[in-house]
Amino acid sequence: MTIPLPGSAVRGSKTGKPIMALFDLLGRTWALGVLWHLSHQTATYSELQKYCENISPTLLSTRLKELSAAMLIEKTLSGYRLTDLGQELFRLISPMGEWSLTWQKSLIKQGIIDDTSK
Secondary structure (H helix, E strand, C coil), rough: CCCCCCCCCCCCCCCCHHHHHHHHHHCCCCCHHHHHHHHHCCCCCCHHHCCCCCHHHHHHHHHHHHHHCCEEEECCCCCCCCCHHHHHHHHHEEEEEEHHHHHHHHHHHCCCCCCCCC
């Protein structure tokens, strides 16, 4: 699978609209998980594998390559970390975590889903 970048065909857009390329990249298995863990601190490959519930080495390597090619993360002597672009993206995504809790509570209140905090 190719790395989704603006200007190239991606899921949902034959012309590679930038937002669709971003959604394609972030929608891949564990892409957001890697960004989430790196938003807290620099992490080594093995630490990321542990944080990501023992993600397979192949999948983790693929995600790291994709996120690096997209300039969202970089490898340093002490491990992987978010780039300035990655930090900016995370600041935009982070409020969605709070909103998702509000959404969950609304769904529970309406009986659409069960309360999983029991």
